[in-house]
Amino acid sequence: MATAVESRTFGTGKHSGKALRAAGQGRTIMDETVKTFLDARLNADVSRRRFVQGAAGLAAVTVLGLPGIAAAEGGKLGGELNFLGWDGENGANVAKPFLESNKIRMNASFQSAADEALTRFNTGGRGAMDILTPNKDFQTAILKSETELFQPLDLARIPTAAGLFPAFKDAPWLVKDGKTYGIPIIWGDEPCVYNPAKWDAMPQRYTDFADPKYKGQLVLLDDPFGNIWLWAKSLDMPEPNRLTADQLQKVLEAMLKAKPNVVTIGASHGDMADVLVRGDASIGIGGWAYQVLIAKEKGVELTVGSPTVDGTFFWSDSYAIAVDAPNLDNAYAYIDFMTKPESNAALATELASGCTVEAAFDLMKEDIRGMFPYENVRQPGGGILGTQIVVPPQDADGEVVGAAAWVEAWQTFKVS
Amino acid sequence: MSDPVTASSQQARRILAPMLPAGTFYAVFFAAPMVCLFVLSFWTTKGFELIPGFTLANYVKIFTSPLHQALMRRTVGVAFVTTAIVVPAAFALAYCMRFVFERRGQFILQVVLLSLFSGYLVRIYAWRTILGKQGLLNSTLEWTGLIDAPLEFLIYSNIAVVITLGGLLLPLAVLPLYSAMLNVSRDYLEASRDLGAGRLHVLRTVLLPMVLPGLRTAFAFSFLLAAGDFVTPTLVGGSQNLLIGNVIADQFRGIGSNWPLGAAMAFVVVSVMLLSYLAVMRIIKWVTRW
Numbered sequence: 290m291a292t293a294v295e296s297r298t299f300g301t302g303k304h305s306g307k308a309l310r311a312a313g314q315g316r317t318i319m320d321e322t323v324k325t326f327l328d329a330r331l332n333a334d335v336s337r338r339r340f341v342q343g344a345a346g347l348a349a350v351t352v353l354g355l356p357g358i359a360a361a362e363g364g365k366l367g368g369e370l371n372f373l374g375w376d377g378e379n380g381a382n383v384a385k386p387f388l389e390s391n392k393i394r395m396n397a398s399f400q401s402a403a404d405e406a407l408t409r410f411n412t413g414g415r416g417a418m419d420i421l422t423p424n425k426d427f428q429t430a431i432l433k434s435e436t437e438l439f440q441p442l443d444l445a446r447i448p449t450a451a452g453l454f455p456a457f458k459d460a461p462w463l464v465k466d467g468k469t470y471g472i473p474i475i476w477g478d479e480p481c482v483y484n485p486a487k488w489d490a491m492p493q494r495y496t497d498f499a500d501p502k503y504k505g506q507l508v509l510l511d512d513p514f515g516n517i518w519l520w521a522k523s524l525d526m527p528e529p530n531r532l533t534a535d536q537l538q539k540v541l542e543a544m545l546k547a548k549p550n551v552v553t554i555g556a557s558h559g560d561m562a563d564v565l566v567r568g569d570a571s572i573g574i575g576g577w578a579y580q581v582l583i584a585k586e587k588g589v590e591l592t593v594g595s596p597t598v599d600g601t602f603f604w605s606d607s608y609a610i611a612v613d614a615p616n617l618d619n620a621y622a623y624i625d626f627m628t629k630p631e632s633n634a635a636l637a638t639e640l641a642s643g644c645t646v647e648a649a650f651d652l653m654k655e656d657i658r659g660m661f662p663y664e665n666v667r668q669p670g671g672g673i674l675g676t677q678i679v680v681p682p683q684d685a686d687g688e689v690v691g692a693a694a695w696v697e698a699w700q701t702f703k704v705s
Numbered sequence: 706m707s708d709p710v711t712a713s714s715q716q717a718r719r720i721l722a723p724m725l726p727a728g729t730f731y732a733v734f735f736a737a738p739m740v741c742l743f744v745l746s747f748w749t750t751k752g753f754e755l756i757p758g759f760t761l762a763n764y765v766k767i768f769t770s771p772l773h774q775a776l777m778r779r780t781v782g783v784a785f786v787t788t789a790i791v792v793p794a795a796f797a798l799a800y801c802m803r804f805v806f807e808r809r810g811q812f813i814l815q816v817v818l819l820s821l822f823s824g825y826l827v828r829i830y831a832w833r834t835i836l837g838k839q840g841l842l843n844s845t846l847e848w849t850g851l852i853d854a855p856l857e858f859l860i861y862s863n864i865a866v867v868i869t870l871g872g873l874l875l876p877l878a879v880l881p882l883y884s885a886m887l888n889v890s891r892d893y894l895e896a897s898r899d900l901g902a903g904r905l906h907v908l909r910t911v912l913l914p915m916v917l918p919g920l921r922t923a924f925a926f927s928f929l930l931a932a933g934d935f936v937t938p939t940l941v942g943g944s945q946n947l948l949i950g951n952v953i954a955d956q957f958r959g960i961g962s963n964w965p966l967g968a969a970m971a972f973v974v975v976s977v978m979l980l981s982y983l984a985v986m987r988i989i990k991w992v993t994r995w
Contacts, residue, residue: 402957404753404962407753430753431753434752434753436752436753436754505857509944511939513955513961514961548944551944552861552943552944553861553942553943553944554939554944556939556940560939560940563830563833567833567837567838567839567840568838568839569837569838569839569860569861681961683752683753683961684751684752691961692961693961693963693966695961696955696956696961696962697772700772700776700947700951700952700955701772703944703945703947703951704772704775704776704779704945704947705945
């Protein structure tokens with residue numbers, strides 16, 4: 290996968306993917322090893338709407354500062370720390386100074402699906418799991434269903450959490466009954482990725498993709514929740530994640546109008562990028578800014594943009610601690626260390642994502658931080674990440690259909 | 706004179722003992738999980754919890770759902786079409802390797818098996834490169850002037866799925882057929898011809914019955930693997946790429962998952978495929994005796 294990288298920077302200005310549209314402007318260098326990680330992420334199972342991170346060594350880390358000896362009650366650090374989450378979010382290189390100086394051995398295992406943590410927890414993992422990394426939607430679903438998995442956090446033991454962007458300090462998907470259940474570590478969005486040689490801009494709404502001029506040009510991500518949510522938003526459903534059977538049917542009908550224009554449905558963001566690079570499609574819906582960089586490596590110009598009226602949705606992953614975690618002191622100290630500005634900047638750079646700590650922003654390279662609209666996270670209450678709940682309720686709730694109905698609707702879309 | 710019971714039990718031990726390691730492996734890593742999966746197919750879910758019990762609701766949903774019925778028909782259809790192409794092609798190739806290019810048969814076999822050296826996904830992406838709008842085939846046809854625009858049906862379509870599956874499964878189908886034909890002496894075929902049988906008659910009544918075990922295996926490889934594949938339709942099948950395997954995978958994917966329903970689907974698919982396989986074997990046997 291590793292190829293010679295070009296020197297590139299992205300247009301400065303707005304903290305959004307719009308910066309990437311300026312072709313031919315000066316570029317800064319992206320480290321080879323960061324690219325290796327990101328390439329591995331492209332081919333992750335899209336059901337996570339995220340990417341498997343490479344686990345190779347990384348040199349694109351900013352200065353970490355001193356190996357922080359994080360606060361812990363009674364100074365009881367050392368021993369083991371169990372990690373189950375998305376590959377790369379354990380921050381093997383970022384956390385190395387902390388782990389070595391405190392003589393902590395991290396036992397990291399990686400999940401391939403959002404609910405794998407719950408499966409392991411319920412099948413003998415309880416009492417043997419410490420750090421988990423749920424995404425926003427899964428965490429929302431767990432907290433709403435009152436399923437035991439995450440324990441409430443003692444924020445006094447994570448003083449660095451005070452440095453989070455306002456949107457993450459009291460993020461509604463992490464707080465329940467006044468208790469906080471996770472500390473956000475990275476975030477991002479899922480814009481459309483398209484060929485600027487064919488399209489000047491994206492239409493105003495996702496429903497506009499039914500226009501015959503898009504025939505044979507669209508590639509979608511195999512994500513039932515993201516796609517149905519986008520079309521539900523486009524139809525101005527009052528609560529796009531809570532649909533009745535009739536509303537879901539209307540959304541399906543609207544999506545089917547665009548179906549003739551869909552070339553294929555990508556299994557992952559990597560597969561989607563491959564389709565766009567080959568020229569088999571020219572617009573990817575529910576994409577990732579990194580696909581632009583990959584296409585550039587292969588001599589194909591792509592850019593990001595979202596429908597001007599509908600926009601897109603955002604994701605965020607957090608560190609959480611499992612119920613009955615056996616190494617609680619180590620877990621708190623680890624989270625506190627990883628939430629330091631230097632650590633958060635390094636991890637976000639490594640994973641080509643947005644940072645969640647305010648002071649980390651200035652420590653990040655422009656080519657990475659320029660990918661995301663940071664104005665969204667500078668407002669309290671979760672900002673747009675808080676108002677957007679993309680995942681439906683797991684079970685039916687009165688007239689509101691459950692997640693299984695969404696999955697079936699998506700399958701009906703694919704079969705038609 | 707040895708005790709017949711002792712002799713019988715000794716013989717049984719001689720037969721069963723070598724099967725013990727493999728049998729234990731299959732019992733632990735196949736039979737036991739399948740039994741667990743079967744039991745799971747009668748459970749239900751609420752939220753993220755599995756609710757043990759006994760209900761036929763999952764099976765009723767599968768048999769009454771237009772979506773699942775359509776998927777089953779499509780899956781069986783794609784599998785049959787793929788097999789109808791792969792098995793005759795493999796048979797013809799095996800015949801040539803055995804009776805026409807007899808001395809070079811092994812060499813040809815090695816060439817056929819060469820594609821298996823590369824990874825499964827690599828081969829699918831290779832077909833994507835060949836069949837794509839700007840792929841090798843379209844580019845060549847445009848360059849020769851035979852077409853003015855790319856043939857879009859070659860990629861992201863059921864045709865692409867059949868072609869790709871055919872390419873993946875042909876080497877696997879050739880193996881058992883060639884192996885079976887190696888046990889067929891040329892003398893049988895020549896004697897039949899000497900007695901006045903036409904070529905087709907010799908093929909149907911002499912060669913086919915003798916290679917029937919190989920034919921069954923080739924059919925099983927082609928049909929069952931084609932029916933169960935969900936990666937090929939995902940990567941080259943296009944926007945209508947769903948086969949039943951994709952739907953089963955979705956049931957185990959996370960939010961919205963329904964493990965009992967997925968387990969029930971798996972067993973329904975296994976049953977349908979098994980019945981289809983047995984039906985075709987009966988037909989082939991009937992053809993050879995007709």
